[in-house]
Amino acid sequence: xxxxxxxxxxxxxxxxxxxxxxxxxxxxxxxxxxxxxxxxxxxxxxxxxxxxxxxxxxxxxxxxxxxxxxxxxxxxxxxxxxxxxxxxxxxxxxxxxxxxxxxxxxxxxxxxxxxxxxxxxxxxxxxxxxxxxxxxxxxxxxxxxxxxxxxxxxxxxxxxxxxxxxxxxxxxxxxxxxxxxxxxxxxxxxxxxxxxxxxxxxxxxxxxxxxxxxxxxxxxxxxxxxxxxxxxxxxxxxxxxxxxx
Numbered sequence: 085x086x087x088x089x090x091x092x093x094x095x096x097x098x099x100x101x102x103x104x105x106x107x108x109x110x111x112x113x114x115x116x117x118x119x120x121x122x123x124x125x126x127x128x129x130x131x132x133x134x135x136x137x138x139x140x141x142x143x144x145x146x147x148x149x150x151x152x153x154x155x156x157x158x159x160x161x162x163x164x165x166x167x168x169x170x171x172x173x174x175x176x177x178x179x180x181x182x183x184x185x186x187x188x189x190x191x192x193x194x195x196x197x198x199x200x201x202x203x204x205x206x207x208x209x210x211x212x213x214x215x216x217x218x219x220x221x222x223x224x225x226x227x228x229x230x231x232x233x234x235x236x237x238x239x240x241x242x243x244x245x246x247x248x249x250x251x252x253x254x255x256x257x258x259x260x261x262x263x264x265x266x267x268x269x270x271x272x273x274x275x276x277x278x279x280x281x282x283x284x285x286x287x288x289x290x291x292x293x294x295x296x297x298x299x300x301x302x303x304x305x306x307x308x309x310x311x312x313x314x315x316x317x318x319x320x321x322x323x324x325x326x327x328x329x
Contacts, residue, residue: 095121101301118148173199184232205236210270248285265296291324
């Protein structure tokens with residue numbers, strides 16, 4: 085594969101998080117970075133913008149050849165999740181997600197109504213440390229992520245959202261494969277501040293451990309040169325892919 089083709093493939097494995105932005109900021113970020121071939125994560129702040137702003141941003145992403153991860157984090161009873169998923173399916177996003185804590189029937193309901201969208205299941209947020217995980221879920225992150233991932237796969241989901249710290253255990257358990265992927269937030273370059281993330285890894289570490297898609301927010305969007313920062317992350321993915329061979 086030629087160098088340019090490797091970079092193009094690597095770019096598709098990065099989702100730039102539009103967190104903390106208003107409509108104009110998100111629109112400008114999409115226009116700036118979409119030509120590099122990356123995807124975009126639209127979280128709750130974007131989803132809750134008034135006057136159909138989220139739909140307009142999704143259309144802009146698609147018009148520029150990009151893809152969207154609609155970070156809905158659905159967590160409700162199965163009928164409500166199914167109806168919400170049916171509405172999301174009309175937006176033709178690449179992925180949306182459901183919280184594992186909603187339970188297997190809720191994930192199954194999302195899968196039933198997903199249309200052509202992929203359903204991801206949120207396991208343990210990367211902002212949750214060991215002590216908080218025990219307090220919330222009754223166990224440490226790795227065993228809880230393994231439990232949630234097995235349940236998500238059994239329910240027919242297309243993948244999970246998890247920290248890179250759990251990837252090795254997920255592969256050793258035989259859970260992750262070509263048809264069941266890991267989308268990994270909490271990605272930081274070496275020596276970069278963790279911000280509000282508690283469980284982070286570098287892009288190269290995450291890719292070498294088997295992440296399929298990296299979610300990157302402030303290290304790109306708050307950089308002095310977002311295009312240059314994005315290019316750095318793309319290069320890190322290319323290097324990781326080479327080191328895996």
